[in-house]
Amino acid sequence: EIVLTQSPGTLSLSPGERATLSCRASQTVSSSHLAWYQHKPGQVPRLLIYGASSRATGIPDRFSGSGSGTDFTLTISRLEPDDFAVYYCQHYRSLFTFGQGTKLEIK
Amino acid sequence: EVQLVQSGAEVKKSGESLVISCQASGYTFSSYWIGWVRQKPGKGLEWMGIIYPRDSDTRYSPSFQGQVTVSADRSITTAYLQLSSLKASDTAIYYCARLDQWLQHGVFDYWGQGTLVTVSA
Numbered sequence: 001e002i003v004l005t006q007s008p009g010t011l012s013l014s015p016g017e018r019a020t021l022s023c024r025a026s027q028t029v030s031s032s033h034l035a036w037y038q039h040k041p042g043q044v045p046r047l048l049i050y051g052a053s054s055r056a057t058g059i060p061d062r063f064s065g066s067g068s069g070t071d072f073t074l075t076i077s078r079l080e081p082d083d084f085a086v087y088y089c090q091h092y093r094s095l096f097t098f099g100q101g102t103k104l105e106i107k
Numbered sequence: 108e109v110q111l112v113q114s115g116a117e118v119k120k121s122g123e124s125l126v127i128s129c130q131a132s133g134y135t136f137s138s139y140w141i142g143w144v145r146q147k148p149g150k151g152l153e154w155m156g157i158i159y160p161r162d163s164d165t166r167y168s169p170s171f172q173g174q175v176t177v178s179a180d181r182s183i184t185t186a187y188l189q190l191s192s193l194k195a196s197d198t199a200i201y202y203c204a205r206l207d208q209w210l211q212h213g214v215f216d217y218w219g220q221g222t223l224v225t226v227s228a
Contacts, residue, residue, distance in 0.1 A: 001169070032211075032212060033212055033213045035212065035213075035214040037152075037215075039152070044202065044218040044219070044220060044221060045144075045152065045202070045204075045215070045218055046218075047214055047215065047216050050207070050212045050214045050216075051212050056216065086151075088151065088152055090152075090214070090215075091213075092210065092212070092213020092214070093213075094166075095154070095166075095168060095169075096142070096154035096157075096168070096213065097154070098151055098152040098153065098154065099151070100151050101151045101152075
């Protein structure tokens with residue numbers, strides 16, 4: 001079973017700064033099946049990135065994904081107030097696995 | 108427009124059973140897998156199971172195998188999640204979510220609004 005470990009657990013930044021979130025897999029995974037979601041309290045999770053680096057429909061270009069093998073990154077180039085949320089990575093290979101999440105909070 | 112509309116919040120007692128529904132619209136229901144995801148209070152997302160409505164092929168997370176049942180009724184484009192012998196630890200928000208076509212990327216691209224289930228001892 002693949003385990004996804006996200007770091008840091010909490011990231012404190014200010015609007016306008018750059019955010020870098022990490023997702024590490026316990027074994028090599030297919031980039032095609034690595035995704036990122038944004039989840040705000042009281043709202044529904046939102047697909048941001050699929051295939052490790054492709055933005056989902058309507059996602060602004062300040063969100064970008066990268067990585068391969070076991071190490072993947074979600075980057076938010078210039079944080080806006082609306083970006084503060086919990087972010088999850090997720091992988092699919094017969095089964096679905098979510099990382100434990102990174103909370104991005106306002107500093 | 109793709110929409111997944113779930114049944115409303117539930118309050119149950121330990122030992123009771125529950126079925127949550129998820130009515131889909133705006134796409135060909137039979138052609139996309141639908142999954143269920145749990146979020147306990149203050150915790151992360153956990154995948155529970157998925158179903159392909161065309162042939163009712165189902166897959167379960169090992170963590171939920173035998174504990175839940177996923178089903179679908181193509182005639183009314185609705186998926187279901189059955190929870191049995193509820194415990195207080197089943198208190199959570201349960202989401203249904205559509206998977207991308209053919210599981211090409213294995214991502215949940217549209218989500219229901221969530222159903223809050225509260226189980227009292």
